[in-house]
Amino acid sequence: MAYANTFKRKEMKFLLNEEKYDLLMKAMEPYMTEDEFGLHTIMNIYFDNDNNDVIMSSLSKPVYKEKLRLRAYGKSAQDSDEAFLEIKKKYRGVVYKRRLEMTYKELYDYAESGKAPEIPEKQRQVFGEIEYFIKRLGLKPKIVICYDRQAYFGKEDKEFRMTFDSNVRSRRNEVDLRKGDYGEVLKDQPYKVLEIKVSDAVPLWLVKFLSENGIFTGSFSKYGNIFINEVKNNTQNRRETKCFRA
Numbered sequence: 080m081a082y083a084n085t086f087k088r089k090e091m092k093f094l095l096n097e098e099k100y101d102l103l104m105k106a107m108e109p110y111m112t113e114d115e116f117g118l119h120t121i122m123n124i125y126f127d128n129d130n131n132d133v134i135m136s137s138l139s140k141p142v143y144k145e146k147l148r149l150r151a152y153g154k155s156a157q158d159s160d161e162a163f164l165e166i167k168k169k170y171r172g173v174v175y176k177r178r179l180e181m182t183y184k185e186l187y188d189y190a191e192s193g194k195a196p197e198i199p200e201k202q203r204q205v206f207g208e209i210e211y212f213i214k215r216l217g218l219k220p221k222i223v224i225c226y227d228r229q230a231y232f233g234k235e236d237k238e239f240r241m242t243f244d245s246n247v248r249s250r251r252n253e254v255d256l257r258k259g260d261y262g263e264v265l266k267d268q269p270y271k272v273l274e275i276k277v278s279d280a281v282p283l284w285l286v287k288f289l290s291e292n293g294i295f296t297g298s299f300s301k302y303g304n305i306f307i308n309e310v311k312n313n314t315q316n317r318r319e320t321k322c323f324r325a
Contacts, residue, residue, distance in 0.1 A: 088278045090174045093289070094269040094297040100243070103273070106288045111231040111241060122156065122225045122256045124149040124190070125302050126218040133216065134306045143170045146302075147212055149190055149220070149256070151183050156256035158184035166209050177205045183256065190220050224249045224301055225260040233282070240276040245269075249305045265305055272299050 095103065126147040127133045137144050151162040162183035168175045179186065185196040193213075198206045212218065226247045233239035248262035275281060289295070 087173065087175050088276050089172055090169075091172075091275045091277075091281075091296050092299055093273040093275070093294055094299055095243075095271040095273050095294070097270045099292060099294055100271045100273075102292060103288065103294075106284070107231065107241070110234055110282065110284055112234055114230045114232060116152075116230070118227060118229050119152060120154055120225060120260050121228050122151050122153070122223065122260050124187075124220045124254055124256060125222050125224055126190070126213070127221040128217045128219065131221075131306065133218070134302055137300060138303050138306070143168070145169070145212065147209065147218060149186055150178075151256050153260075155259040156183045158182065158257070162186050162256075164190070164209060166205070166212060177208065179205055179209065187255065187257075220254045222249055222251055222302070222305070223254055223256065223258075223262060224305065225262055226301065236282075238278055239282065242274045242276070244272040244274070244301075247301050247305075249301075265301070266308060268304070269299065 125133075126149075133146055137146065145166065145168040147164070147166050149162065149164050151160055153160070156162065160183045161180065163178040163180055164186045165176055165178035179198070179202050181196060188194070189196055195206070195210070224247065226244045229243040231241045245268075247265040247268050248260070249265065250262040275285070
């Protein structure tokens with residue numbers, strides 16, 4: 080599986096119900112091609128610290144934000160599987176993503192122990208950015224977040240991509256992708272989260288379709304929504320416990 084390890088692009092999100100999704104799938108047939116993997120699963124370990132500084136900062140919607148995740152593909156990871164340790168930065172709607180590409184075991188062992196693996200020369204600058212981020216905030220693996228994705232690229236412009244994510248689930252225990260993609264399904268999530276990834280302008284056919292069907296950009300953070308639900312549940316549990324004791 081071949082991936083680029085450096086990105087600079089605009090990303091826009093749209094929250095689709097089943098009806099809008101079906102309409103879009105028909106409209107995009109002349110313009111988009113599904114990638115070779117079809118419907119597939121993406122597994123991530125997101126990093127944070129004990130104060131949840133990364134997700135708390137992201138939820139405050141700053142002009143600049145950054146996050147770190149360990150990513151693999153499929154229903155579970157094996158030691159020798161290709162994996163990525165990604166640092167993703169967003170500034171005024173433009174996304175910059177850089178990542179290390181190594182085996183899952185090498186990256187997981189580094190995430191757990193902090194002992195750096197042998198880094199190829201071409202990846203040392205990226206590793207330096209990741210290492211600085213980890214040490215500056217005291218980051219460590221905090222949560223597994225998995226979801227299913229359909230990905231498409233433009234027939235004329237292969238750099239133009241559209242992805243549809245669904246079935247978001249997460250867990251705080253067994254924070255290791257070798258344990259599989261299981262987790263608690265996120266409540267009240269959209270039918271599909273569409274992400275448009277473009278380095279230039281959005282194609283006119285898509286602009287027209289979105290406008291005619293009243294589909295507008297929306298905000299949806301997988302980690303953010305999971306964290307908000309956790310806070311709500313913890314607050315409710317504390318209230319119930321207090322009432323019971325009273």
